[in-house]
Amino acid sequence: MSVLQKTITLDLAESFKKIVGEAYFFTDEATLQDYSKDATETLQFSPQAVLKPATADEISAILKICNQYKIPVTPRGGGTGLSGGALPYLGGIVISTERLNKILHIDERNLQVTTEPGVITEVLQREVAARGLFYPPDPSSKGSCFIGGNIAENSGGPRAVKYGVVKDYVLNLEVVLPTGEIIWTGANVLKNVTGYNLTQLIIGSEGTLGIVTKIVLKLIPLPKYDILMLAPFNDLDKACEAVSVIFRAGCTPSALELMEIDALTIVSQMVGTHAAPVNSSIAAHLLIELDGNNKDVLVGEMEQIAALMEQHGAGDLLLAEDAQQKEELWKLRRRMAEYVKMCGYTIEEDVVVPRAELSRLIKVLKEMGHKHQFKSVAYGHAGDGNLHIRIKKDSVADSYKNPEMQLILRELFQQIKALGGTITGEHGVGLIQKGFMDIMFEERTLQIMRDIKRAFDPNNILNPGKIFD
Amino acid sequence: MSVLQKTITLDLAESFKKIVGEAYFFTDEATLQDYSKDATETLQFSPQAVLKPATADEISAILKICNQYKIPVTPRGGGTGLSGGALPYLGGIVISTERLNKILHIDERNLQVTTEPGVITEVLQREVAARGLFYPPDPSSKGSCFIGGNIAENSGGPRAVKYGVVKDYVLNLEVVLPTGEIIWTGANVLKNVTGYNLTQLIIGSEGTLGIVTKIVLKLIPLPKYDILMLAPFNDLDKACEAVSVIFRAGCTPSALELMEIDALTIVSQMVGTHAAPVNSSIAAHLLIELDGNNKDVLVGEMEQIAALMEQHGAGDLLLAEDAQQKEELWKLRRRMAEYVKMCGYTIEEDVVVPRAELSRLIKVLKEMGHKHQFKSVAYGHAGDGNLHIRIKKDSVADSYKNPEMQLILRELFQQIKALGGTITGEHGVGLIQKGFMDIMFEERTLQIMRDIKRAFDPNNILNPGKIFD
Numbered sequence: 001m002s003v004l005q006k007t008i009t010l011d012l013a014e015s016f017k018k019i020v021g022e023a024y025f026f027t028d029e030a031t032l033q034d035y036s037k038d039a040t041e042t043l044q045f046s047p048q049a050v051l052k053p054a055t056a057d058e059i060s061a062i063l064k065i066c067n068q069y070k071i072p073v074t075p076r077g078g079g080t081g082l083s084g085g086a087l088p089y090l091g092g093i094v095i096s097t098e099r100l101n102k103i104l105h106i107d108e109r110n111l112q113v114t115t116e117p118g119v120i121t122e123v124l125q126r127e128v129a130a131r132g133l134f135y136p137p138d139p140s141s142k143g144s145c146f147i148g149g150n151i152a153e154n155s156g157g158p159r160a161v162k163y164g165v166v167k168d169y170v171l172n173l174e175v176v177l178p179t180g181e182i183i184w185t186g187a188n189v190l191k192n193v194t195g196y197n198l199t200q201l202i203i204g205s206e207g208t209l210g211i212v213t214k215i216v217l218k219l220i221p222l223p224k225y226d227i228l229m230l231a232p233f234n235d236l237d238k239a240c241e242a243v244s245v246i247f248r249a250g251c252t253p254s255a256l257e258l259m260e261i262d263a264l265t266i267v268s269q270m271v272g273t274h275a276a277p278v279n280s281s282i283a284a285h286l287l288i289e290l291d292g293n294n295k296d297v298l299v300g301e302m303e304q305i306a307a308l309m310e311q312h313g314a315g316d317l318l319l320a321e322d323a324q325q326k327e328e329l330w331k332l333r334r335r336m337a338e339y340v341k342m343c344g345y346t347i348e349e350d351v352v353v354p355r356a357e358l359s360r361l362i363k364v365l366k367e368m369g370h371k372h373q374f375k376s377v378a379y380g381h382a383g384d385g386n387l388h389i390r391i392k393k394d395s396v397a398d399s400y401k402n403p404e405m406q407l408i409l410r411e412l413f414q415q416i417k418a419l420g421g422t423i424t425g426e427h428g429v430g431l432i433q434k435g436f437m438d439i440m441f442e443e444r445t446l447q448i449m450r451d452i453k454r455a456f457d458p459n460n461i462l463n464p465g466k467i468f469d
Numbered sequence: 470m471s472v473l474q475k476t477i478t479l480d481l482a483e484s485f486k487k488i489v490g491e492a493y494f495f496t497d498e499a500t501l502q503d504y505s506k507d508a509t510e511t512l513q514f515s516p517q518a519v520l521k522p523a524t525a526d527e528i529s530a531i532l533k534i535c536n537q538y539k540i541p542v543t544p545r546g547g548g549t550g551l552s553g554g555a556l557p558y559l560g561g562i563v564i565s566t567e568r569l570n571k572i573l574h575i576d577e578r579n580l581q582v583t584t585e586p587g588v589i590t591e592v593l594q595r596e597v598a599a600r601g602l603f604y605p606p607d608p609s610s611k612g613s614c615f616i617g618g619n620i621a622e623n624s625g626g627p628r629a630v631k632y633g634v635v636k637d638y639v640l641n642l643e644v645v646l647p648t649g650e651i652i653w654t655g656a657n658v659l660k661n662v663t664g665y666n667l668t669q670l671i672i673g674s675e676g677t678l679g680i681v682t683k684i685v686l687k688l689i690p691l692p693k694y695d696i697l698m699l700a701p702f703n704d705l706d707k708a709c710e711a712v713s714v715i716f717r718a719g720c721t722p723s724a725l726e727l728m729e730i731d732a733l734t735i736v737s738q739m740v741g742t743h744a745a746p747v748n749s750s751i752a753a754h755l756l757i758e759l760d761g762n763n764k765d766v767l768v769g770e771m772e773q774i775a776a777l778m779e780q781h782g783a784g785d786l787l788l789a790e791d792a793q794q795k796e797e798l799w800k801l802r803r804r805m806a807e808y809v810k811m812c813g814y815t816i817e818e819d820v821v822v823p824r825a826e827l828s829r830l831i832k833v834l835k836e837m838g839h840k841h842q843f844k845s846v847a848y849g850h851a852g853d854g855n856l857h858i859r860i861k862k863d864s865v866a867d868s869y870k871n872p873e874m875q876l877i878l879r880e881l882f883q884q885i886k887a888l889g890g891t892i893t894g895e896h897g898v899g900l901i902q903k904g905f906m907d908i909m910f911e912e913r914t915l916q917i918m919r920d921i922k923r924a925f926d927p928n929n930i931l932n933p934g935k936i937f938d
Contacts, residue, residue, distance in 0.1 A: 109825035111716060132719065154662045165660055167669070168637065181913045187891035189821040190853045191634055193623045193673045194891045194898060194909050195936060196918045200636070200669035204662045221719035247580060250601065250690035250762070293719070297763050352658040356578035384659045422656035422663045429663060440663050444650045449665045451924030455917050467664060 004464060005070045006091040008048045012069060016051055016093070019061045024052040024099070035094045038081045039141070039337075040432060041346050041398035047074065047088035054099045056174060056182050056213035062095060063211070064180035066461050073178070074463050075207040077117065077149025080141035082337075082348060083430025084400075085152060085206045089465040097148050100213060103127055111219045112171065112188060117148020117212050121155075134222040136163035139426070140334045151212050154204030156426035158255035158289070158333070161383035163220075165426065167203045174214035175202055178457035188216050201452070206428050208463045209456040226254065226291035227302050228320040228329060231309045232282045236260065239284045240359035242312040243382045246288075247355065251305055255289035256383030257333055258358075263340050263377040263390070267332050270339040275328035277318070286314075286382065287333055336379050337388065345377055345390035347399045349409065353421035355385040364415045365389060372408050386425035400432060413439050429467045437468055473933060474539045475560040477517045481538060485520055485562070488530045493521040493568070504563045507550045508610070508806075509901060510815050510867035516543065516557035523568045525643060525651050525682035531564060532680070533649035535930050542647070542931050544676040546586065546618025549610035551806075551817060552899025553869075554621060554675045558934040566617050569682060572596055580688045581640065581657060586617020586681050603691040605632035608895070609803045620681050623673030625895035627724035627758070627802070630852035632689075634895065636672045643683035644671055647926035657685050670921070675897050677932045678925040695723065695760040696771050697789040697798060700778045701751045705729065708753045709828035711781040712851045715757075716824065720774055724758035725852030726802055727827075732809050732846040732859070736801050739808040744797035746787070755783075755851065756802055805848050806857065814846055814859035816868045818878065822890035824854040833884045834858060841877050855894035869901060882908050898936045906937055 008016075008027075017025045026032070027049045036046040053059050066073045072092030079086055088094050101118035108131055115124060121142040125135050138157035139145055145155070151173070156165040172186040185198040192199075202209055233239035243256060264285060265278050276285060288305060290298050306317055320326040337348065353361045362378060369376045374393035380386055391405075399405040413423045413436050422440055423433050437446060446468055453460070453468075477485075477496075486494045495501070496518045505515040522528050535542045541561030548555055557563050569585035572593060576582065577600055584593060591611040594604050607626035608614055614624070620642070625634040641655040654667040661668075671678055702708035712725060733754060734747050745754060757774060759767050775786055789795040806817065822830045831847060838845050843862035849855055860874075868874040882892045882905050891909055892902050906915060915937055922929070922937075 107823070107825075108717065109713060110823040112823065154666075156660050160660060164637070167666070168633070177913065177917075179913075181911065183911055183914045185914075187821070187886070187909070188823050188889040189855075189891055189894065190824070191625050191629060191821050191850070191855050191894035192891050193895055194893050194902070195906060195915075196921055197623075197636070197669055197673055198914070198917070200666055201921075204666055221716075221721065244578060247690075248577065252690065294763070294766050297766055352656070352660050354576070354579040354581065354657050355659070356576075381660070386658075386660050417656070420657040422658055422661050424663050425658065425660035426662055433663070437664060440656070442650065442652055444646065444648075445652045445654075445667070446664075448646075448667070448924050452665055452670075452921055455920030455924065 003070065004072050004090055004461065006048065006072065008071065008093065012065065013049065015065055016049065016062060019058050020051050020053045026050040035076060036087065038079050038084060038086050040082055040084045041348065041400060043084050043087055043398065043400060043431065045087045045089050047094040048091055050094045050096060052096045052099050056176055059095060059176045059211050059213060060180045060182055063176055063178055066093065067179050067459055070459050070461060072464050073461050075211045077146030077152065078120065078141065078144050080145040081149065081153065081430065082350065082427040083432045085428050085430040085466055087431065089431060095211065097146060106131060112216055113219055114214060114216050115147055117146055117151065117215060119147050121145050121147050121150055128219055129222055132222050133219040135169060135217060135219055137166045137169065140337060147215060148212050151203055151215060152207045153426065153428045156381065156386065158257055158381060161256055161381060162252050162254040167200060169217045170199055170203055170215065171218055172216040173199055173202055173212050175210035175212050177210050178462040190218065206430060206463065206466050208453060208466055223291040224293045225295050225298055226289055227298050228326045229288045229302060229306065230276055230318040230329060231286045231288065232277060232315040233284050233286065233313055234281050234315065235313060236283045236362055237359045238313040239286055240362060242286065242309050242314065243358060244356045245308050245312055246305055249304065249308055251301055253288050253383060254291040255287065257287040257380065258382035258387065259285045259287065259333060259336065259379045260377045263336050263379045264332060266343050267336050267339045271331060271335060273328055273332065275325065276332055287329060340377060340390050345392040346397050347391040347405065349389040350424045350427035351389060351416050351421060352384065352386040352425035353416060353419045357419040357421065358382060358385060360419055361387065361416065365412065368408065368412055384425065406435060410436060410439065431466060434467055472539065473541050473559055473930065475517065475541065477540065477562065481534065482518065484534055485518065485531060488527050489520050489522045495519040504545060505556065507548050507553065507555050509551055509553045510817065510869060512553050512556055512867065512869060512900065514556045514558050516563040517560055519563045519565060521565045521568050525645055528564060528645045528680050528682060529649045529651050532645055532647055535562065536648050536928055539928050539930060541933050544680045544932065546615030546621065547589065547613050549614040550618060550622065550897065550899065551819065552897040552901045554897050554899040554935055556900065558900060564680065566615060575600060581685055582688055583683060583685050584616055586615055586620065586684060588616050590614050590616050590619055597688055598691055601691050602688040604638060604686060604688055606635045606638065609806060616684060617681050620672055620684060621674065621676045622895065622897045625850065625855065627726055627850060630725055630850060631721050631723040636669060638686045639668055639672055639684065640687055641685040642668055642671055642681050644679035644681050646679050647931040659687065675899060675932065675935050677922060677935055692760040693762045694764050694767055695758055696767050697795045698757045698771060698775065699745055699787040699798060700755045700757065701746060701784040702753050702755065702782055703750050703784065704782060705752045705831055706828045707782040708755055709831060711755060711778050711783065712827060713825040714777050714781055715774055718773065718777055720770055722757050722852060723760040724756065726756040726849065727851035727856065728754045728756065728802060728805065728848045729846045732805050732848045733801060735812050736805045736808045740800060740804060742797055742801065744794065745801055756798060809846060809859050814861040815866050816860040816874065818858040819893045819896040820858060820885050820890060821853065821855040821894035822885060822888045826888040826890065827851060827854060829888055830856065830885065834881065837877065837881055853894065875904060879905060879908065900935060903936055
């Protein structure tokens with residue numbers, strides 16, 4: 001790898017200003033601070049400058065300079081990432097996509113939308129919903145994350161269990177390569193086997209292969225109805241079993257979330273709601289959503305699921321009565337990460353196992369907590385086998401710099417691999433997980449990934465130090 | 470690129486025999502003939518030897534030798550490919566996966582199946598269906614193609630319009646690299662963002678990056694009911710419009726196929742059936758399937774679609790009465806490629822456009838036929854915007870070696886690109902389309918693809934000469 005240049009000379013600063021305009025080139029302390037953090041634990045890395053270009057051509061011009069002078073470039077979306085992907089780990093410049101914030105074309109004839117990357121996910125969802133169309137991926141941060149960041153991380157969210165993740169909706173991408181060329185990866189079509197699938201390679205590549213500047217997404221018809229139900233379990237193991245049973249019975253809920261009671265208690269108190277029952281006899285809740293176009297069919301499916309859950313030990317089921325109650329229940333789930341973190345559960349993992357191994361995953365976690373003296377809460381996308389695990393250990397604020405926690409996580413991840421699982425389902429590797437990549441991949445496989453990186457970015461200027469060294 | 474060695478010395482032959490056993494090493498003329506063709510036009514390339522290993526370890530040992538001596542290796546599944554992907558273009562050896570033909574584990578707890586690549590797609594579908602599970606991708610050749618070949622080509626089929634293509638079902642792959650290492654690309658989980666998505670990169674890479682030896686597929690619950698309907702249109706343009714209208718109304722059929730009348734007439738005569746009406750007032754039929762778990766809902770949806778089609782000019786609709794009639798209608802569609810080819814429409818293209826551009830695609834095709842004096846028939850996956858176009862031109866048997874046809878196709882593909890489309894939706898690039906890759910991709914993008922190839926296969930031994938030179 002070539003040696004990166006971390007100093008932005010005055011001459012370079014002038015060149016950057018000429019490209020983006022003086023008003024969009026920042027070196028003031030407050031801005032550098034703002035762009036040195038994301039939603040990960042406690043990580044902080046400061047850039048030398050922040051640039052806010054408005055077009056792919058401007059980004060291309062910036063990258064050509066950075067490639068020539070070997071300046072590290074970190075692309076940044078909404079800054080809501082959970083693995084440090086948008087942090088300027090090796091300094092250099094941050095390119096924020098916040099000014100590429102236009103939805104360019106909602107194509108109702110073809111059920112597609114073309115958008116710039118700086119559009120907030122929820123804004124995009126609302127705009128297409130107004131036309132009866134549906135873009136399902138809905139990360140918890142959907143109110144502030146950017147669609148471009150979602151592409152970079154291949155984001156999921158609760159609805160992935162029925163509708164899939166970001167990669168299942170992307171048809172075509174305009175990408176500025178680290179060497180400055182602007183390319184399209186595919187075509188605006190539903191099926192495409194023309195050459196290697198660069199579209200899928202860019203998705204989830206965490207901003208290391210190129211900066212996405214236009215995105216063509218497939219849309220589907222917006223389902224007309226949904227039902228939301230909360231089911232308490234006095235045994236975490238049984239809640240996990242019930243998850244598996246629902247799918248084996250042929251049901252496909254549009255969300256199936258698990259919330260361990262400690263996490264739910266925290267967020268209920270913080271939000272100040274009694275929307276969900278919280279008491280000492282409950283170990284966990286399952287939050288189950290069904291959606292579709294026929295209300296009677298939905299009610300029938302919900303009854304089937306309710307019966308299955310009761311057979312597997314669920315207590316009194318709570319059916320959300322109206323839109324407000326649905327929103328309250330969803331709010332508990334969506335704000336869980338934030339509030340649980342505030343209560344000292346600062347270390348967040350994002351593990352995935354085959355769905356039927358959920359209870360074994362929880363068992364491993366709790367046994368390890370006992371052995372290594374940490375507290376943990378688990379919640380998240382149980383239907384996908386994807387749980388967010390938050391860990392609280394006295395005097396340990398983050399996993400990144402703590403050797404003891406690194407060893408604990410290594411042990412946990414090895415056990416998860418043995419269950420057929422992996423270390424991140426939707427948050428990405430970034431900085432947080434890169435020390436564990438050797439658990440999941442042979443050295444030859446990692447070498448292939450590095451060679452792919454080199455194919456796109458021969459000077460290793462784009463988001464260097466992420467995913468692997 | 471390194472110079473490939475095309476002669477298999479006696480010493481090398483001995484080494485290969487030691488690995489696979491004498492009975493599975495072939496150099497007899499009949500076998501070499503058999504493995505020199507596939508389902509493409511008229512292409513033929515003979516290997517020096519055919520090997521039929523039984524395990525990933527055997528394949529690894531073979532590839533290590535080939536990598537050392539720079540011998541071209543062409544992996545082959547069922548030999549049903551339509552782009553020449555399995556043809557030993559540069560000689561060397563063919564590795565057939567026909568002995569890796571076991572379904573290893575149907576995991577009913579996790580709705581997954583682990584299979585070897587040499588299993589026939591329809592056999593896999595039947596085995597999982599017996600357990601109430603569904604693996605949707607169903608290329609027309611499903612009765613003889615291998616699931617491994619489907620991975621290599623990212624196959625589709627009629628059901629892709631509702632259920633997606635092969636790439637939407639693959640969770641994890643065991644791959645033997647051209648350099649001999651055996652790796653897994655992912656984990657057996659529904660969501661995975663751990664490193665670059667090598668799983669998706671291998672899918673559709675046409676056997677150029679590695680030989681897949683184990684496949685973990687996601688399964689879904691098998692829908693209980695389906696309805697099949699045939700709708701005649703006296704105007705091809707209106708049939709295309711109706712396709713688009715169905716989706717804009719929020720319906721998602723499980724198949725929506727177009728059959729131009731000339732193609733249907735040929736196959737009806739060859740099969741000897743009157744299952745579908747064929748007369749001079751009809752220009753094309755749409756074949757529409759709906760599936761789901763609630764019969765009443767399906768009937769309601771079919772009525773909605775029927776009304777839409779009548780509004781858009783459909784004639785008398787034919788509803789399949791029973792399983793036999795459904796099978797007869799499907800047989801017409803599935804055998805179309807074979808019989809249309811036998812009637813002189815030897816050149817097959819596999820273009821895709823955004824769905825609403827279908828009628829413009831047909832218009833371009835017919836105008837070009839008039840200008841360049843060729844006949845054409847179109848059929849296929851209209852719901853995906855993916856049409857198979859068969860061309861018949863006097864004294865032209867294949868596109869591959871005919872400069873005039875190459876120019877005609879170039880013009881066609883340029884127009885398709887202008888419609889937002891691409892040159893292959895499910896058949897792959899192989900040999901047939903590689904001369905047209907410059908239409909879809911900039912040179913820098915093709916260079917990235919070549920560099921990715923080099924990352925996996927530094928000596929360019931695996932399926933050399935496919936996709937790009």
